[in-house]
Amino acid sequence: MKKLAFDTGWTISRLRAPSTAPSLPAAIPAAVPGNVHLDLLSSRLITDPYLDINEISQDWIGRSAWRYRVAFDWNDEEADRVDLSCLGLDTAARLELNGTLLGEGGNMHRSYRFDIREHLKEGPNELIVDFDSAYAHGEAVRSALGSAADIPANYPGPGNLIRKMACNFGWDWGPSVITSGIWKPIAVESWSKARIAIVRPEITLQGSDGVARLRIEIEWATEGTDSAALVMSIGGKRSEVRIAQGETHALVECRIDNPEIWWPHGLGDQPLYDLDLQLLGSDGAALDRWQRRVGFRSVRLDTAPDDIGSAFTLVVNDVPIFARGANWIPEDCFLPRVTRERYRERIAQARDANMNILRVWGGGIYETDTFYEECDAAGVMVWQDFLFACAAYPEEEPVYGEVEAEAREAITRLMPHPSLVLWNGNNENIWGYFDWGWQDVLANRPWGSGYYLDLLPKLVAEIDPTRPYWPGSPYSGSMDIAPNADEHGCKHIWDVWNEVGYETYRNYIPRFCSEFGWQAPPTYATLTESVREKNRAPASPGVLHHQKATSGNDKLIKGLEGWFPAPGSFDDWLFVTQLNQARAISLGVDHMRSHRPTCMGAIVWQLNDCWPVTSWAAIDGAGRKKPLWYALRNSYAPHLLTIQPRGDGLAAIAVNDATLFWRVPFTIERFDFNCTLLARHSVWRILCDRFENAEISIPKDVATPGNSEREFLRARLGDTEAWWFFEKDMKLQYPEPRFELQAEQIADGVAVTITAQSFLRDLCLFADRISPNADVDDMLVNLMPGESKTFRIKGVSKEAWDDADLSSVVRTANQVAGAARPR
Known part of the structure; x- marks a missing residue:
């Protein structure tokens, strides 16, 4: 087989546009693979869509129709067949070769192949690919469906009617940037x-x-x-x-x-x-x-009934796995610019945070082969959603046939990858049917259950019988049981964040939690790069535009209640909301892991962002790590020690996800904030076997404070620590933070040693405040007086450190909580 790749020589032109659209040149150079936004950006015909509020003024791009054109020479060969192979067309495409219609495509998530042998001519040829607006395509599908299209959807746009990346139309973390273009390779293939x-x-x-x-x-x-x-x-x-x-x-x-x-x-x-x-x-x-x-491995999903309800446990090579991970959304709104290096970096960040699974969420795409190859190499498991999210979906033609074609292709393409361990039918649609008022609106019209309960399980059984399938997230395993039940299947926890404080995580003991999350802004460097206002504030126009969740900023402030005072400055807002995010998710993860084997999975929402935005991500849209990332690294560690309420007291829970038993001394101590030792209990050695938890009772004389506002617990199991504070921060009488700093140049940056002179809680160094490219190796460190911690900062010189305003670089919880209260 011979291949002629069409990766150069393309131009784009606009066919139709809204009346408000600006004028453009007749022909604009185009990159393939690519999309229209990137071509306009490359030719400086638009500014960066991610900056300020450019998204709004560039809405015309997604409402326009576009033409791709390429000329090429062809020398006739003796091949029996010549095909045009199109691996990805986004989305409503019409293809012509030398004025002859080859065919049409209407699905971003599948490939197309056209026999072009008889349409080629010796010498010059011209290929044209026209893309209609996704909105116009959606209206055409709506017209073809009639009343079947009048079904619920949580987000505007035709995302549930056409087979296109749904989050292109906007989500509660993503902008509305409606792409068009040849987003994967296109080539002529000759064969005999x-x-x-x-x-x-x-x-x-x-x-x-x-x-x-x-x-x-x-x-x-x-x-x-x-x-x-x-x-x-x-x-x-x-x-x-x-x-x-x-x-x-x-x-x-x-x-x-x-x-x-x-x-x-x-x-x-x-x-x-x-x-x-x-x-x-x-x-x-x-x-x-x-x-x-x-790779050779076995995988199954254990859903056996038990005394609680029914299990939900991934079993790999006959070993039950506690899934420690995050949800994965598209890494960029403009998919063709996500390189292998970027995938590798992001997956390495997941692995370095001790994650063993990523869930590819159903409102995005079936990821590129590169993503799964990098997961294979890194040992990061993949839970793969089929592409349905937060909406009812028609089961009539022309949608049904497209769904079946794309599912067949996706299953076949992805099944070689050992990292792929689970197929999942949809995101939140079964939950929506039962609990979001859909049934009254649907009036017995099909809504997608035929896909999740019939078509997709049949296709997986036929094509990929080596892997388990589950109909939805969340789903209890039966349409007769509430879809988001604690006792069965996988659960989403969203009353926490939306309605109640994060202490409420402890009210749930799910069998597997496949979504839960808490918001925070991106890092300072990312936010200031993308929002160029002079007077940035949480509610200033640019900052607020980069917050897509309904009442998101209000929920950020409400979530601080009891923990931290309302921030008085932009810098304090950034710090306390990022710290609160880390605290919230740590509490949830530690709680869930402490209940192994009842709970066997915690997949946080979310790992990554597709643009610079206030969101639930641990890694922001520029690839920078928020404090949450460091919190997850601690909470997802193979060896975890956590202090949890048990009965009418407290217990320390040792969690061992490692392959060897854990046998080390245990000590727990109660101190006041002057770090005077008040009580102590030790055990010569605690044994926690592999893949098990061990519960260690804490004597009442240790667990009961004399003054809950001035005391805390510190537990140690070998080198692993756990801390317990008896009150929320606003009641705690932290000391004023006092410490010494010493910095020295090292090969790739600066080593900063901080020695505590008072108790320090959640000590953080925000290296991006010094240089946008800087990265620090640790955060959220607690120190007792006399203890030291050395932070290694890459990408910063000693001179830059010495010149920095350290009041915004070095932060602790003491500064914004108890120590800030009037005495």
Whole structure:
């Protein structure tokens, strides 16, 4: 097979636009893969859509129709077939070659292939790809559906009627930037006799053997008597099957004795095998080739009934896994500019925060192959939603056929990846049907259940029988049980943040929590880069535009009640809301992990952002880590020690997600804020076996304070610490923070040693205040008087440190809570 990639020479032009749209040149250079926004930005015809409130003034882009055009030379070949392969068209596309219509596409999430042999001509050729506005496409689908389109959706726009990334139309963390364009590679492919059309690899473990089983579909170019051979190679083994002319399906498999096993990181290594499939003609000549990297592992979802309800536990290689992770949204609104390096950095940040799973959320995309390849290599498991989110979806044509086509392709494309451990039918739609008033609006019209309960499980069973499927998140396992029940399935917790304080996390003991979160602004550097107002404030126009949640800023302030005073400055607002986010999620994660094995998963909303915004993310839209990231690294550590309410007292819970037993001394002490020791209890050695929790009772004389506003607990299990404060910050009589600083130049930055002279709580260094490219290795540190902590800051010189305003760089909870109260 020969390939001619169309990755240069393109132009775009506007076909139709709203009357308010600005004038443009007749032809604008275009990058492919790419999209219209990026081309306009590259030609300086628009300013950065992420800056200030540019999103609003650029709405015309998504409401316009666009033409992509490329000229190319063609020298006729003797190939039997010539195809145009389009891996990603966003979204309503019409393709012409030399004035002849090739076909149309209406689905961003699938590929298209057109036979163009008879339409090519010797010498110059011209390919045109026209994209209608997504809004116009949505109206056309709405008209075709009639009353079936009058169904609930949580967000404006036709995101539930057309097969396009739903969050393009805006979300409570994302802007409305409606993209168009050729967002994945497009190429001419020439081939003869036969080609490999579809490969479905089933990579399984059976006893001590690994089995690589490939179900193949091939396409023949011409009729005849030729046969072909499929040859598979993996792990030093080779297997071959013959295919007679006209046969289109084949099965080929290899068995690997004692293969190296792929594990989630922290439990073992991630060995990957080169899987090579060749299609050979009857003369032995190579016709086509397919290659992937695969891993051997087993996975199942344990949903067995028990005394509480029913389990929800991922079991990998027969080991029950506590899922510690985050939800993943599209890394950028403009998908083609997400590079392998950016995927690798973000997934490394997840792994470095001790996450073992990412949930690819259903309002985005089936991620690129690069994303899953990086997860394979990093040992980060993937929970993959099918692309339905927060809306009812029509089950009539033309939507149903597109859903089936995209699902078949997505399952087939992603199934080689060992990191992929679960298919999930939708995000919040079953919950919406039961609890958001949909039933009254629907009046018995189809709303998507046919996808989640019938079509999708059938497709997964047919195409990818090696993986579990679950109909929704949240979902209890039965349409007869409330979808967000604690006792069954997976749960979302959103009354916390939206309605109540984060102490309420302790009211729930879910079997698995696949969404929960708390907001905070992005880092200072990210916010100031994207909002260029002179007088920034939480409610100033630019800052507020970068807050998409309904009443989001009000909820940020309400969530501070009892913990911190209302911030009096922009700097204090940034610090206390970011600190409060970290506190909230740590409390939730520690609580859930303390209830293993009843609860077997905590997937926080969310890891990343697609642009600079106040949101629930741990890593902001510029890739900078918020304090939440450091809190998650601590709370997701394989060894966790946490102090939790139990009965009418307190207990220390040791959580061991490591592969070896944990046997170390235990000490818990009660101090006042002068750090005078008031009570102490120790145990010579605590044993916590692997993948288990150990509960350690705290004697009442230690757990009961004399003055709850001036005392705290500090527990140690080996090198692991836990802290307990008897009141919220506003009641705590923290001392004024006092400390010494010493900085020295190191190879890649500055080492800053802070020695406490008073008790310090949640000591943070905000290195991005010194340099936008700076990064600090730790945050949220508690120190007793006389204790020191050395922070390593990359990307900062000693001179820059010495010149910095350290009042905004070095912050503690003491400064904004108890120590700030009138005495």
